[in-house]
Amino acid sequence: MKRTIAIAFALLSLAACTETRNPSLPPALTAEQTTAEYRAEAATLQLAPGWSWPSQPVPAKAPDGNDNVYEPGFGKQAADYYWYCSWSSRVLDPATSDADRKSALDNVVQIKGKYYYLTALADDSKPYLDGVLNSSLLGDYAPLKNDFELNCGR
């Protein structure tokens, strides 16, 4: 019992020591943790028909061999944007019926309520996406197509 208490005390001390190394710095996440964050967000989203979630959404290593770590939220925003891409694809597909296109567009514009738009997207970058969404709502899908081609590589 004493040994258990001693170990617990040691672990708590170590945790406290680690915390005080630089408490002003918030944590970063490993690729594995970022993938878990991605999966948790993905579980709340339904992709467009024909789409599936990627098996490895976050690389653990950079091309130079160094590890990658990520700011918390990276995985969440990545899942949101993948979901947005899936519904953008549905809107842009010429085989999509008018009714299905309208339904797909309803999903696309919901990106404005997701973590991606609300938190991850830089404020100075929001007018661009606003323009893409507003054009789409007016029936002009050219900006959405351009956005998809630039940022939705699968």
Next chain:
Amino acid sequence: MRILGKAQFIALAAAAVVVFAGAPALAASNHAISGTVYSPCSGNGPWFTSSNARTKAGTGAVKAEFVDVNPGGLSFRLLGRSNQQFGVTQQWGPNETGIWRTFTSSMNNGTTFFNSFRQTSTSCGYHDYNFTGTEFY
């Protein structure tokens, strides 16, 4: 840009509404950036990738300069949605303030990218990991 540290490792070293027939094109401009690199005290000093998504305004160059560079030097790159790198990695030495370096001269209007950076030096023992500067995109 909020930049961070490394809690999972013991050694932290640490509307405008515009509607056009084509893609909405806004003018490129300067944006303040700041961040914290990791020390290589644990592992090789990983790349830290920000969760802030940034969108290129107008087709053209993306570049940066710094008024404060972390003493261990700064390596900086731009990543896309598919983890592809745009252009080249640029490096700033600790005294290289006020020097613009270009990552890419031809990023398309509307391209989303993420800033990613690390301490250039592989030495362990620096006690300042912060940088502050300006990014043009």
